[in-house]
Amino acid sequence: MNNKESISHVTPGKYQESKFEKIHSVVFESASVASKVVAKEIADSIKEKKNKPFVLGLATGSSPIGVYKELVRIHKKEGLSFKNVITFNLDEYYQISRDDNKSYYSFMHRHLFSHIDIPKENINIPDGEISEDKIQDYCVKYEDKIKRYGGIDFQLLGIGRTAHIGFNEPGSNINSETRLIALDEITREDASSEFNGLDFVPKKAITMGISTILKSKRIVLLAWGYKKSNIIAETIEGEVSTTAPATFLQNHSNTTFVLDKESSADLIKFKTPWLVKDINWNDNKKKKAIIWLSKLVKKPVLKLTQRDYKENGLANLVDSEFNVYDLNIWMFNELQKTITGWPGGKPKHDDTNRPERALPSRKRIIIFSPHPDDDVISMGGTYARLIDQGHDVHVAYQTSGNIAVSNEDAEKFIEVMYSFISSPDVKKVLKSVKNELGKKKIGDADSENIMKLKGLIRKSECIAAANYLKLPEKNLHFLNLPFYETGYIKKNDPTYKDIKIVSSLIESIKPHQIYAAGDLADPHGTHRICLDIIFDSLKELKNKKFMKDCWLWLYRGAWQEWEIEEIDMAIPMSPAQVIQKRNSILCHQTQKDKVMFQGNDEREFWLRAEERNNNTANLYNKLGLAEYQAIEAFKRFYY
Ligand code: F6R
Secondary structure: OEOOOOOOOOOEOOEOOOOOOOOEEEEEOOHHHHHHHHHHHHHHHHHHOOOOOEEEEEOOOOOOHHHHHHHHHHHHHHOOOOOOEEEEEOEEEEOOOOOOOOOHHHHHHHHOHHHOOOOHHHEEOOOOOOOHHHHHHHHHHHHHHHHHOOOOOEEEEOOOOOOOEOOEOOOOOOOOOOEEEEOOHHHHHHHOOOOOOHHHOOOEEEEOOHHHHHOOOEEEEEEOOHHHHHHHHHHHHOOOEOOEHHHHHHHOOOEEEEEEOOOOOOOHHHHOHHHOOOOOOOHHHHHHHHHHHHHHHOOOHHHOOHHHHHHOOOHHHHHHOOOHHHHHHHHHHHHHHHEOOOOOOOOOOOOOOOOOOOOOOOOEEEEEEOOOOHHHHHHHHHHHHHHHOOOEEEEEEOOOOHHHOOHHHHHHHHHHHHHHOOOHHHHHHHHHHHHHHHHOOOOOOOOHHHHHHHHHHHHHHHHHHHHHHOOOHHHEEEOOOHHHOOOOOOOOOOOHHHHHHHHHHHHHHOOOEEEEEOOOOOOOOHHHHHHHHHHHHHHHHOOOHHHHHOEEEEEOOOOOOOOHHHOOEEEEEOHHHHHHHHHHHHOOHHHOOOOOOOOOOOOOHHHHHHHHHHHHHHHHHHOOOOOOOEEEEEEEEOO
């Protein structure tokens, strides 16, 4: 990990941390530290130019926001002037009006231009309002203007999950210049929360071309989070190809990728470090390497030979061990120990080699569910077992999940209530909510009444699932955390209020086990926020006596799954238990069929969950363990 002050590029060829990497990259502990370092390089380069023009290429999106914040700070606190800076933005949606708060014109003013001393005439952003017949001419002129200024001195980039830079989507050619382009569906999906739904995301954009970008003297690309890890590895280590336009940066001699831990996680040097350098082996690294080897040579662990290890870059592991046979047995036992049908611990049994403690035999348990259905989607099988095995199970729904109920579903519920209830007062309220729904325009927030109605619909679905699994309704806790209640897809930042609500519940129940979603790839970031709120609550409670007996288990499932080597507890499911889990997911009727927010996976949640649980079971089986129908997996988190 790097916390260097500078990320200046080292001549390609001289810099080579791993033989697989074709682009210089620097990895930081966090995006905020990295953003400060990048801002400093920009500020220093502006200063170096003295009073001569400095041509700065700029990006929008979530990635550069930290850099802009730091540039504003340097301007305000350290007097950095932007009087001689000429900016060219990479792209703009088409068609969009400048004043639309989703336009890149608005974005740039909101985050940077309105807070610094850059002259208006120095700002260049592609015009999203230009008429279609003038676009070609306009794009040539944009390109010429960059040339007239002597080209871009420093180009800041983000990267899309399609490997676009600017909006150069797959298929973009190395010779491409500024032009109108159709946006890829994945890109539109990623922008959908900004636009309050996929249907409202523009289909086109004006973007600088690959060749425009490659002519820049210095390029820095920013990428944060797991969402980008695949594409970053493909771009740095893959072959140059139009299907991943960012790979063209391999041809540029002064490019640096600035990454955080998450976005760099799929690089070979982190994913399979034994292929790159000598390793100081510990149990975790051994597990990771052996499971990788077993998958690679398609053999169960107990059948791996010395030759398999040696021929696949693991000679150093074999040499450090007594013999391969013992190493394989050790690995097999480690995997075997994770499997248990007793997620709350097996009473009256030796628990030395079990994932959970036997005592107390009846545990108090809180299952935290970020949305009102993650509990059953991600751990419906385990949830049912914990109830069947007599534990005091509580489920806490952190958010109301109201935004994911469609207006049509909300109207359906109003109709039923309207026909069912005779009270004129209630009918009046229902009629006014129906009117509010009817009047809602694209991009309007849900009103308080609509939010309340939609939240109640989801609440009723949670109650149906709990009834089905035989959990008393009094054990359900609807926390309706305030950070979520905006009426928009975009949420507020969490505050102490959110933490207090969660910590009060934990304190009142004093649980022996907490289950929480460690699933950090959900498209709107709600899972990450909900987990951070739990971490902050646990920090706040850490000196309480009950906390020393409180274990935290993280589940995944709605959006991603644990790697096998990360799993500490694997709960097998029989075919009948799989059906039971499916039925509990299906209680969430508004999240069926046409799911409003489902990420890039078009399948319904029950199908995704079943496939993931099946895959985990298959993987265990391929590694040489017993063959189960499905497995739910958990990782213990030591806080
Ligand atoms: C924006 C742009 C895009 C973004 C990319 C990543 O001007 O050109 O290439 O940089 O889509 O977006 P974020 O940073 O939001 O992940």
